[in-house]
Amino acid sequence: MADRRHGPAALLLAGTTLVALGLVGCSDDEPAVGSNGDGDPAAGLQVRPVLGMLAELECEPRDVPEPPGNTAADEEAALCDLDGSGYRLGPAVVGQEGVEAADLYRTGDAWRIQVTLDPEASDAVAGLAEDAASSDSQVALVVDGLVLNAPTVGGTIGGTLQLIGSWTGAQAEDYRARITP
Numbered sequence: 001m002a003d004r005r006h007g008p009a010a011l012l013l014a015g016t017t018l019v020a021l022g023l024v025g026c027s028d029d030e031p032a033v034g035s036n037g038d039g040d041p042a043a044g045l046q047v048r049p050v051l052g053m054l055a056e057l058e059c060e061p062r063d064v065p066e067p068p069g070n071t072a073a074d075e076e077a078a079l080c081d082l083d084g085s086g087y088r089l090g091p092a093v094v095g096q097e098g099v100e101a102a103d104l105y106r107t108g109d110a111w112r113i114q115v116t117l118d119p120e121a122s123d124a125v126a127g128l129a130e131d132a133a134s135s136d137s138q139v140a141l142v143v144d145g146l147v148l149n150a151p152t153v154g155g156t157i158g159g160t161l162q163l164i165g166s167w168t169g170a171q172a173e174d175y176r177a178r179i180t181p
Contacts, residue, residue: 043144044096045115045179046070047125047161048089050138050150054078057086068145070095079140079147087150089140093128094121102179104172107164111172115161115179122159129157143178 059080071077073092080086098121105112132139132153140150
């Protein structure tokens with residue numbers, strides 16, 4: 001399957017923001033769920049490089065799939081978006097422990113989740129963005145095993161990520177709550 005872009009809202013802007021069209025993962029074959037060390041599924045945000053598209057993942061377009069939980073940060077993951085595209089994702093460079101805050105805002109007909117990262121997570125995302133920008137690659141933002149976005153990288157990223165999607169208010173609040181530390 002050819003590399004697929006998700007419209008003008010799926011842009012990575014130079015500077016300190018990541019603007020994203022809301023995409024959500026789904027899969028009949030759920031990936032292995034990671035652990036937080038207590039036997040519970042790993043939760044929250046993960047930032048992962050996109051290694052490729054997976055046409056064979058049997059993704060189906062869906063409105064709101066049940067979150068399967070994050071794959072362990074050091075493992076590859078196979079997830080789908082709302083449009084039914086499958087992604088092969090590399091190990092996470094940032095996990096929930098790097099999130100300092102997640103705030104929700106209404107932007108016209110869309111919702112914006114602004115995620116503030118700690119300095120270590122900011123540095124890790126900046127390194128991933130630099131690598132991705134030099135190769136016209138994508139970066140995936142995953143929340144509890146759901147791909148919210150996989151934009152093409154067009155510049156650097158600072159300490160704030162912004163996700164913009166045409167979610168309902170309830171969906172936006174659910175995603176924000178899953179990201180909030």
